[in-house]
Amino acid sequence: MNSFGRIFKVNIFGESHGESVGVNIDGVPAGLPLSAEDFLVDIERRKGGTQKGTTPRQESDLPIFKSGVFNNVTTGAPLTILFENNNTRSGDYQKQRDVPRPGHADFVASKKFGGHEDYRGGGHFSGRLTVCLVAVGVIAKKILKGIEVKSTILEIGGEADLEKGLQKAIDAKDSIGGIVECRVNGLPIGLGEPFFDSAESLLAHAAFAIPAVRGVEFGTGFAAARMFGVQHNDAIDDLTGKTVTNHAGGIVGGITNNNELVYRIAIKPTSSTPKEQFTLNWTTGEKETFSVKGRHDLCIALRVPVVMEAITAMVLVDLMMLEQHIGRRL
Numbered sequence: 001m002n003s004f005g006r007i008f009k010v011n012i013f014g015e016s017h018g019e020s021v022g023v024n025i026d027g028v029p030a031g032l033p034l035s036a037e038d039f040l041v042d043i044e045r046r047k048g049g050t051q052k053g054t055t056p057r058q059e060s061d062l063p064i065f066k067s068g069v070f071n072n073v074t075t076g077a078p079l080t081i082l083f084e085n086n087n088t089r090s091g092d093y094q095k096q097r098d099v100p101r102p103g104h105a106d107f108v109a110s111k112k113f114g115g116h117e118d119y120r121g122g123g124h125f126s127g128r129l130t131v132c133l134v135a136v137g138v139i140a141k142k143i144l145k146g147i148e149v150k151s152t153i154l155e156i157g158g159e160a161d162l163e164k165g166l167q168k169a170i171d172a173k174d175s176i177g178g179i180v181e182c183r184v185n186g187l188p189i190g191l192g193e194p195f196f197d198s199a200e201s202l203l204a205h206a207a208f209a210i211p212a213v214r215g216v217e218f219g220t221g222f223a224a225a226r227m228f229g230v231q232h233n234d235a236i237d238d239l240t241g242k243t244v245t246n247h248a249g250g251i252v253g254g255i256t257n258n259n260e261l262v263y264r265i266a267i268k269p270t271s272s273t274p275k276e277q278f279t280l281n282w283t284t285g286e287k288e289t290f291s292v293k294g295r296h297d298l299c300i301a302l303r304v305p306v307v308m309e310a311i312t313a314m315v316l317v318d319l320m321m322l323e324q325h326i327g328r329r330l
Helices: 036-046 106-112 120-125 127-143 162-172 199-207 221-226 305-322
Strands: 009-014 020-026 064-067 079-084 148-156 178-185 213-218 261-267 277-281 286-290
Touching (some): 199 261
Antiparallel strands (some): 213 261
């Protein structure tokens, strides 16, 4: 439900406008140096309000350690971290309670939970909870010593010029989507299993936990459907498994092959858009025109790279622990 992983096991909790959001991580090795300062760079990368096209909502997002850390070193016990919600405007959501946002979880959440869900700011469905994933990524990347995990935005609104793509949304007074890519270097050969626990399966599973992800592709991805076999096949160049090309994106048969891991995710436009649109008023049963008020991202993709790095590192740490590349004590 709200957990992921088998040895490096992650559970996130909280709602967008609740008292706090947080994460509990079981399986963190003992002896890992860890302090609040370690989180500041990645937390800042995720924040809104610091760049054009993101929500003006600002939270300090200083991690509060509740368990698993003593004298700035992990103890080996489950690690619990909280992030307080202090800058909320819940009234923005009370006004629109009767009109679920198209493209958002408002309607299905109400049906699934019988109207008892916390709807403010999207509740547990909110991108606010990605701060918890970023925290996991900070820890996972520290564990993955010598392995580089890096994500970048490839395009916004179909434009490689990100400013141009963002301007399209500003001019249209609407939200817009984008594509984010992650590359990993330094992975050992042999991570992942055939079929259900393939490296791609687990990465894709975790990637879809990021709100707004609508597609995942590895290596050449969907372009492979238009290629011949001799074009797509990656010739093995040496005994380490290095290949001449990397159409597979570093994974073959569900198993990492000692080449660069490359995959991309498609991010949809933000559901909450100031543009007028139609929805169903579930109190009156009538369709009506409405516009979403409040503070929202124009382009969620701008805040996704650090989150993509986080879920990637999370998956890779768990896979490496399963292969016993990492122990319970550093």
